[in-house]
Amino acid sequence: MSIFNRNSKRTIVKIDEFIDNIDLGILVFREGIKSYIKGDMEAFSTHLGKVDQLEAIADRLQREIENEMITYSILPQHREDVVKLIEELDEIMDGIKSSMYEFDIEIPQIPSSLGEIMINLNESSANAAEELLPAVRAYFRAPHTVREKLLKVYYFESETDKIAYRIKRKIFHEMHEIDLAHKAHLRYIIHHLEKISDLAQTGADLLSAMAVKLII
Amino acid sequence: MILFFLTSGLFLGWSLGANDASNVFASAVGSKMITFRRAAIIASLFVILGAVIQGAGASGTLGKLGSVNAIGGSFTVALAAAITVYMMTRLSLPVSTTQAIVGAIIGWNLFTGNRTDASTLTKIVTTWISGPVLGAIFAILLYMLIRRIKRKSGIHLIIFESYIKTGLIIVGAFGAYSLGANNIANVMGVFVPAFSLDDLNLGIFSLSSAQQLFLLGGLAIAAGILTYSKKVMETVGTGIISLSSEAALVVVLAQALVLFIFSSSSLSDLLVKAGLPRIPLVPVSSSQVIVGSVIGIGLYKGAGNINFRILGEIATGWISTPVIAGVLSFFSLFFVKNIFNIDIGTKVVETGLAETVSKPWNVSEVMKYVILAVIAAGIITVVYFYLLERKKKSEFRRSEQRFWKYIK
Numbered sequence: 001m002s003i004f005n006r007n008s009k010r011t012i013v014k015i016d017e018f019i020d021n022i023d024l025g026i027l028v029f030r031e032g033i034k035s036y037i038k039g040d041m042e043a044f045s046t047h048l049g050k051v052d053q054l055e056a057i058a059d060r061l062q063r064e065i066e067n068e069m070i071t072y073s074i075l076p077q078h079r080e081d082v083v084k085l086i087e088e089l090d091e092i093m094d095g096i097k098s099s100m101y102e103f104d105i106e107i108p109q110i111p112s113s114l115g116e117i118m119i120n121l122n123e124s125s126a127n128a129a130e131e132l133l134p135a136v137r138a139y140f141r142a143p144h145t146v147r148e149k150l151l152k153v154y155y156f157e158s159e160t161d162k163i164a165y166r167i168k169r170k171i172f173h174e175m176h177e178i179d180l181a182h183k184a185h186l187r188y189i190i191h192h193l194e195k196i197s198d199l200a201q202t203g204a205d206l207l208s209a210m211a212v213k214l215i216i
Numbered sequence: 217m218i219l220f221f222l223t224s225g226l227f228l229g230w231s232l233g234a235n236d237a238s239n240v241f242a243s244a245v246g247s248k249m250i251t252f253r254r255a256a257i258i259a260s261l262f263v264i265l266g267a268v269i270q271g272a273g274a275s276g277t278l279g280k281l282g283s284v285n286a287i288g289g290s291f292t293v294a295l296a297a298a299i300t301v302y303m304m305t306r307l308s309l310p311v312s313t314t315q316a317i318v319g320a321i322i323g324w325n326l327f328t329g330n331r332t333d334a335s336t337l338t339k340i341v342t343t344w345i346s347g348p349v350l351g352a353i354f355a356i357l358l359y360m361l362i363r364r365i366k367r368k369s370g371i372h373l374i375i376f377e378s379y380i381k382t383g384l385i386i387v388g389a390f391g392a393y394s395l396g397a398n399n400i401a402n403v404m405g406v407f408v409p410a411f412s413l414d415d416l417n418l419g420i421f422s423l424s425s426a427q428q429l430f431l432l433g434g435l436a437i438a439a440g441i442l443t444y445s446k447k448v449m450e451t452v453g454t455g456i457i458s459l460s461s462e463a464a465l466v467v468v469l470a471q472a473l474v475l476f477i478f479s480s481s482s483l484s485d486l487l488v489k490a491g492l493p494r495i496p497l498v499p500v501s502s503s504q505v506i507v508g509s510v511i512g513i514g515l516y517k518g519a520g521n522i523n524f525r526i527l528g529e530i531a532t533g534w535i536s537t538p539v540i541a542g543v544l545s546f547f548s549l550f551f552v553k554n555i556f557n558i559d560i561g562t563k564v565v566e567t568g569l570a571e572t573v574s575k576p577w578n579v580s581e582v583m584k585y586v587i588l589a590v591i592a593a594g595i596i597t598v599v600y601f602y603l604l605e606r607k608k609k610s611e612f613r614r615s616e617q618r619f620w621k622y623i624k
Contacts, residue, residue, distance in 0.1 A: 005375060005378050008374045008375055008377075008378040009375070011374060012372055012374050012375070015374075060620075067612075067616065071609070071612065073248075073249075073251070073381075074374055074377070074378070075373065075374055075377050076247070076248035076249055076377075077247055077248060077249070077377075077460070077461055078373070078377075139373070140372050140373040140374065141370050141371070141372055141373070142370060143373075144367070214373070
């Protein structure tokens with residue numbers, strides 16, 4: 001049986017490697033944004049470089065997984081779904097990279113009164129993405145547990161929305177000391193941080209439907 | 217002239233290959249687990265092996281139903297069955313080769329004044345019902361087992377699917393073997409009593425007269441699979457119900473088991489030794505067993521999934537197919553005998569065995585060359601496709617390397 005499974009095992013290793021890569025990307029994102037808000041630009045630059053590397057590896061793995069699944073006819077019935085899911089996960093990685101680059105290019109000024117709540121927003125958004133990954137792993141081994149694992153993704157996504165709403169409201173209703181351009185810029189940056197949890201939710205919706213297909 | 221008479225049997229074999237044999241791999245091809253090319257090659261090879269090695273069992277029962285003892289009669293009976301199958305397929309009506317040939321033989325019995333053995337007929341008709349029922353029972357049990365194993369083991373989905381894929385190939389080969397063993401009787405059974413060939417010695421093994429006929433029939437079935445079954449496989453595989461990969465495996469395995477049970481003389485002997493009743497060795501309809509298996513899975517998932525229209529069509533087919541084939545056979549025999557003056561057989565003496573009327577000397581020699589040509593063509597085809605696959609893969613690898621080089 002080992003001869004028949006050689007290609008399958010290689011693909012499994014690559015999928016696991018891909019998920020690990022996304023996991024690491026989320027961690028680096030969390031730490032990178034935290035360093036920026038705290039003003040540690042050296043650490044931020046190191047994290048930015050790391051995200052760049054991880055994104056390149058994720059792209060390569062994504063392509064290899066797709067190629068192998070087609071070439072060796074792996075999971076023919078669920079291939080489209082799995083490929084789509086991997087694309088959604090890669091979108092999260094792309095989102096992480098683009099958010100960090102926005103910080104690097106635009107150098108947004110985060111008022112000190114918003115520091116703590118911005119870190120909370122970032123944590124919550126990163127948590128949503130992080131909670132998606134155990135559910136993705138469970139899809140391959142225990143699909144009946146996927147939906148309960150996804151509950152945390154939806155919880156953190158909704159928390160992120162609430163925090164983002166609170167911050168935006170504070171900026172536009174209470175912080176009269178900063179000008180409108182600065183406010184608009186902050187809103188734009190918040191939107192970027194928030195986007196990671198939205199991408200996680202899109203992935204969760206797809207995964208949830210995929211799990212139902214497997215169970216029934 | 218002798219070979220000309222065989223053409224109706226070969227036509228019947230071809231249509232059986234195009235329709236019934238497609239069922240073996242239909243769920244696997246329909247669910248995209250196996251490519252059509254691979255399925256067709258495996259099915260063709262194992263149908264031939266099943267027909268030659270184990271085809272005698274079910275064919276004996278058909279012989280008891282009506283021992284067609286003239287080559288002209290065999291030709292007409294097989295032709296009537298083939299036309300019935302063809303017509304009903306064209307009209308999109310459910311059809312079974314088994315039921316057509318049984319009806320055609322009864323038509324011959326009526327025309328020649330031979331008695332139709334009631335107990336053999338009862339045995340055959342009983343299996344038309346028990347075949348799909350057994351298929352459904354096997355399918356439910358196997359499906360329950362496979363789902364339980366999957367859930368308990370926590371096996372990775374990709375590994376599980378790769379086992380299913382390997383399983384589909386092995387079980388499909390077994391299914392094709394069983395189909396060849398069981399259904400070759402439909403194609404060549406009527407020619408066996410009327411045909412006598414010299415034993416064909418090929419060095420490592422020799423083929424009896426009946427086995428040579430079965431080999432020819434097997435080749436006709438294989439031709440049907442290779443030339444005309446692609447569309448049928450894709451339609452059946454996705455048409456009846458959209459099957460999951462494990463359900464596809466269960467359906468093929470259930471069908472293979474049912475066909476094997478009704479064609480294995482050794483299994484039947486084993487049951488007799490154990491003091492149990494003998495299994496009737498009867499050709500059963502693979503299509504109906506498949507439908508039975510799919511209905512079994514539908515029942516397991518909930519009665520709402522069952523398509524009662526298909527059940528009704530099967531029940532109608534049990535009556536309409538043999539009746540049409542019987543009537544067609546009766547009138548065709550009348551024309552062949554009275555207009556073309558061809559001997560279509562006589563009343564069999566009750567005490568003796570059927571008289572063998574044809575003894576073509578040169579057919580065995582022809583068979584030897586046919587076998588060699590088929591083996592050579594098979595080897596060339598396999599090598600050609602292997603090299604083609606290798607070429608495609610190496611081209612793909614090179615293009616990937618180029619892609620990453622440019623990206624860098």
